[in-house]
Amino acid sequence: TQLLEQSPQFLSIQEGENLTVYCNSSSVFSSLQWYRQEPGEGPVLLVTVVTGGEVKKLKRLTFQFGDARKDSSLHITAAQPGDTGLYLCAGAGRGSTLGRLYFGRGTQLTVWP
């Protein structure tokens, strides 16, 4: 059972375009993380959001945590070829599962020059 659903699964765009990817769940998480992963490498942490409604910006990337802490979005402005990669969202467990992260399947982004 996939606790986190990411959409779209694949996204192919031209350099300079804007895009948004979504991460949705029916479960509440204590925090939500976004990672980017290159082929053959481990995920690299981009951001953590903790508070419902929180918005964080990282240069051209804007991350938002839903008010109910069940969903999140990642918006990229003026995408560049260097943004190409697999974007993963991960929710942190609560209570007895506090130690684990639950990952979505990811959005594979390709930005063409």
Next chain:
Amino acid sequence: DTGVSQNPRHKITKRGQNVTFRCDPISEHNRLYWYRQTLGQGPEFLTYFQNEAQLEKSRLLSDRFSAERPKGSFSTLEIQRTEQGDSAMYLCASSYTGEAYEQYFGPGTRLTVT
């Protein structure tokens, strides 16, 4: 480099053989996690340690899998009698206890069972 390191990066083995992977976490982190990732999927939690204590194991971790962190520093993950279905990327991550959700991953070990 003070990031998480994993060895080996790649391992090819024949079905039925045993394999062992090593993870060295970020030195100040007392929590260490193991995940498995197959093609087209996000990482799936296997187990985690706080210092040398193994605090949680996923149902994915069958009896053929064992993980240790004997001195609370590096960890090993052993798979006995490997099966083709064990082929995957095995990822290690580490974190502080107080910020357990901020997990930093190593580059992974790619296992191929032939």
